[in-house]
Amino acid sequence: MTMRSCRIEGLLRRALEYRSALIRGHIAAVLATFLTVMIPLFIPILVDELLLKKSDTMTHWVATHIHPMSLEGYVFFFLGVVIVLRGLGFLLNVYQVKTFLGISKDLAYRLRRSAIGHLEHVSLKEYETSSSGAIASRLVTDIATVDTFIGTTVSKFVISVLTLVLTAVVLLIIDWKLALFILVTNPVVVFFTAKLARNVGRLKREENRAVEAFQSALTETLELFHQIRAANKEEYFFSRIIREALGLRDRSVEYGYKSDRAMRLSFLIFLSGYELFRSVSILAVAYGGLSVGLMLAVFGYLWIMMTPTQDVINFQYALASARAACKRINTIFEMEREPEVADPVDPFSGKTTVAIRTENLGFSYRKGRKILKNITMEIPAGTKVAIVGPSGSGKTTLANLIVGFYPVEEGRILYDEVPHDRIALPTIREHVHVILQHPKLFNDTMRFNLTLGRDVPEEKIAEAIRIAQLEDLIETLEAGLDTMVGRDGVRLSGGQRQRVAIARMILLDPEVVIFDESTSALDVHTEAKLFEALQAYLAPKTVITIAHRLSTIEKAEYVFVLEDGHLADQGRPEELMAKEEGYFARMI
Incomplete structure (x- = not known):
């Protein structure tokens, strides 16, 4: 099931979907905890029965049911039992950690997959x-933080809580007054550390922002390294x-x-409590009838409680860190999605090409600044048209709207009289292809850059x-x-990259082709060929060419002239060139 956000509570609820694994993991955790908590109870046997000779309950049972032993025999017998218990506890703990990690890794994968899907x-x-x-x-570092919290921290938390509960039960059996004193005082530690954790969460968010700033600067510099070197600005950008690395x-x-200071302070509070509990235990021996062996067992339980309390x-x-990571991951889920179309229509199906018409088309990247204003134009099916105009007039933006890169904000685009809002944007992009002035190539083989990973027959590749x-x-x-071909096709010239993009278009075989200054890096002779x-x-096919060269424009059947975001003129090339005013007159 796809995730729509990152919330720790929601992820923990999703963990319940792994019910059988959770049951096995918790059974292992309970058994491991039970075995661990039983170990200090062997101290009274060794001290009270073997050394002080105050009772013989356990040694008598061993002698009756197993075999009578000497002092050394009993010592090594109980040592063997303790080692076996610790070994079994170790194996059970490893199993439950593996179980929890398997669940957390799958949840992290599902979260990452959902974010990538979004x-x-x-x-x-x-x-x-x-x-x-x-x-x-956010996809790597922050999801890893959430993964660690669920897989490692939560599993430790479960074991710790079980250990503390079982330890509390045993302490109540040994001496309920002493146990109540310990159990009532211990939550004070958790209360103070909870207050310290809030500030740690804020610091973690600041560290994450520093990681993001460093990665952004590094990625951008590496992606644009060719331009940086061409401008001789390596020192500035790497500085x-x-x-950013210094800030990180x-x-x-x-x-x-x-x-670390907050955690050590928390542990200092706990150790102070530990010393207090130990002192009270000694007083319980002196005035309360607690045996020396049981006192040492209480010391053992106090020591056992140290790690679980620290884990809590x-x-x-x-x-706090996982919540901060989730908050950053949610910025991905909050990114605006492309609009989805209910019951979409495919006007391209079964056709060689289509007509395109725009009606009062308007668009802006930011509110208050329109890039396109009331663009109305008609391109019959199979027509070869050119769109010209000065830089910044909106030519590329118009192409991006026609190809479905941006959703239409004002007006309509019709493909064979079917309005854009009845066609899914991926369908438009499948059949309308734009070749950009600066095409991007993958750091992969020439074949991959031509086919984009599709299985294409060799003869078709050769033809393209x-x-x-x-x-x-x-x-x-x-x-x-x-x-x-290297990163972004760095081993190829600009003209070669443009021709690779054109060959890629031929293999995709769209019904409508848009050339957006797609041959600007070619010399006139190569462009003509x-x-x-x-x-x-x-x-x-219907072909739209965005160009500045007269040689390219003259080949068009019809020309649209854009200036300052509106349609300033239109007509056949020879008609526009004959005018004494306008864009063509200035161009010539």
Whole structure:
């Protein structure tokens, strides 16, 4: 079942879905705790019966039912029993920890899968304003914090509570007055440590923010390293990473030593209580009739209580850290998703191409600043049109709306007279493909970058390579199509990356193709050869070309001119070029 948020309480409820594993784990925990709590009871046997000779209950039972023994025999016999009990307790504890870890790892996987599944459907506008380093930190570091809390801390907490409960029962049997004094005083420790844990949670959030800032700076610098080196700004950007690393160090030191100080202070309070309880136990021997052996057993139980009490204390700090991590993970689930369409229609089904029409189209990235204003245009099916205009006029934004990258805010886009709000955005993107000016490539093989991991016949790949004018390039690669192209295709030139993107489009075979300055890095001769090879392939398709070159625009059947976000002019290329005013006149 998909998770919609990260809440510790919700995750613990989901853990109940693993009922059989939980039952086995808890049975192991109860048995391990029972065996551990029984061990101090052997102290009165060794002291009161063997050394002080005050009773012989247990030694008599051993002599009767097993075999009479000497003093040394009884000592080593009970030593063997204790070692066996500790060994069994160890095995049971390992089993229950393994069980809890299995549950926590699966919950962490489901949480991570749900977050990634949400990211898959997040709107592009959200991605453009989010840091990839921050998202990665939440998916890795913060989910790991939650995982550790559920798998390790909670399992320790269960064992600790069971140990404290069973220890309390045994102490009440040994001496109820002394036990009540210990049990009433002990919660004071937990009360004070709960107050200390709140500040630790705040410090953990600050440390997480520092981790996010460092990862964002590092990721951005590595992704843009080519441009940074071209601008000779390595020192500035790597100094920024070092500053973020310094901030991370300071936050980590502050969180580390203050959380450690708080835990040590909590433990100091507990140890003070331990010394108090030990002193009261000695008085119970002197004035209350408690035997020396039972007093030593009480000391043993006080020592047993130290680790569980510390685990209960640490649980509060771990809970504070896990809540802080969940809060950051929830920023992913709060990212706006693309709108979903009920009963969607597919206007592309069974067609070679479609007509596109926009009506009063408007769009803004931020409120109050419109990028597109009342754009109305009609592109008949199979028509080759160009969209031109100065930089910042809204050409790429219009292409992004037509291809379904952004949801339409005002007006309508119709595909063969079917409005956009009746078509699922993934369906639009499947059939309308945009080739960007600066295409991104994966740090993988040339084959993967062409096919995007799909199983494509070799003859189709060869045809796409031929049309995209990539044959000469492939021949020069040492491993051909299996050559790694490097991070973001760094081993290829800008024009080669653009032609790879065009070959990728050919293999996807969309009904509508948008060229967004897709050949700007090619020389005029190579561009002419490319479009000549593309002519037959593009003939039946609707093609939109965003360009500045006159040679490219002249090939269009119709041209739309955008200026300052509105449609300033339109017409056939020769008509617009004949005008004495307007964008074309300034361009020529």
